[in-house]
Amino acid sequence: xxSEALAxxxxxxxxxxxxxxxxxDGVHRIEFEHGTTTGKRIIYVDGKEIVRRxxxxxxxxxxxxxxxxxxTKATINIDAVSGFAYEYTLEIDGKSLKKYMxxxxxxxxxxxxxLDGIDSRVVLEKDTMDIWCNGQxxxxxxxFVDDGTETHFTxxxxxxxxxxxxxxxxxxxxxxxxxxxxxxxAECTE
Numbered sequence: 001x002x003s004e005a006l007a008x009x010x011x012x013x014x015x016x017x018x019x020x021x022x023x024x025d026g027v028h029r030i031e032f033e034h035g036t037t038t039g040k041r042i043i044y045v046d047g048k049e050i051v052r053r054x055x056x057x058x059x060x061x062x063x064x065x066x067x068x069x070x071x072t073k074a075t076i077n078i079d080a081v082s083g084f085a086y087e088y089t090l091e092i093d094g095k096s097l098k099k100y101m102x103x104x105x106x107x108x109x110x111x112x113x114x115l116d117g118i119d120s121r122v123v124l125e126k127d128t129m130d131i132w133c134n135g136q137x138x139x140x141x142x143x144f145v146d147d148g149t150e151t152h153f154t155x156x157x158x159x160x161x162x163x164x165x166x167x168x169x170x171x172x173x174x175x176x177x178x179x180x181x182x183x184x185x186a187e188c189t190e
Contacts (some may be wrong), residue, residue: 005081014040017076017088021187022190024108024123025135032076032088034062043076059086067092069135101190109162109176111185116156122185124151124162124176131162148174155180 012145016034020027033042036051039056042049043065051065064075087177092100123132129151131138140153148165178185 011160015044015084017090019090021074021090021092021097022104022110023068023072023102023135024125024130024132026121028067030067030074030076030090032058034078034088036084037088039076049152061145069137080092101109105189109178110188110190112179112188113180113185114153115158115180117154120155122155122160123180124178126174127163 002150003029014033014035015031017030017032019030019032021168022028026096028046029044029119031044031047033040033044036059038054039059041051041053041056041063043051043063045065045067051063053063060080062075062077066072066074067074073093073145075094077089077091079087079089080154081087090097095103107126109126113120113122120133124130125132128141129142129149131140131151131153134153138153138155140151142151145163148163151162152160153165158180159182163176163179165177167173176187
């Protein structure tokens, strides 16, 4: 357990869990405080308090809330392990965080790059071909080309394009490549 300074300068020893969740609109930090003596439960998303329950007599259970612009459903499960020890697990869209992130890597591609001194996180949602950059859904223009599709958009003064080309192998499916001003950007794994 670690302590954190609260806004009023006092310390809270009730921080029970911290998770980083990568969604299309950005990486969100979820913090959960659980006062096992007071029954207090507080959830913060990106530092903003979104759930507060004081004096809960039942110390186990779950808290459900939304994360990000798409209001993705998240649930923190509170389970008693033994005696006064508790285990906290985060589920996103009804799946464990690990399963959710494994599935997400199949349905999205992510690139992290620095454009004009600004760190940018570009996410492609493969099912809809929506493109997000730093939390904003980007306007795009798609076109069919000889070997697949190209989705064109601009970031600042930069011409960007996501090329979707068949890998030729059924198992690998379609390969998505980001080009910025004609230069290929390496995909990152989150």
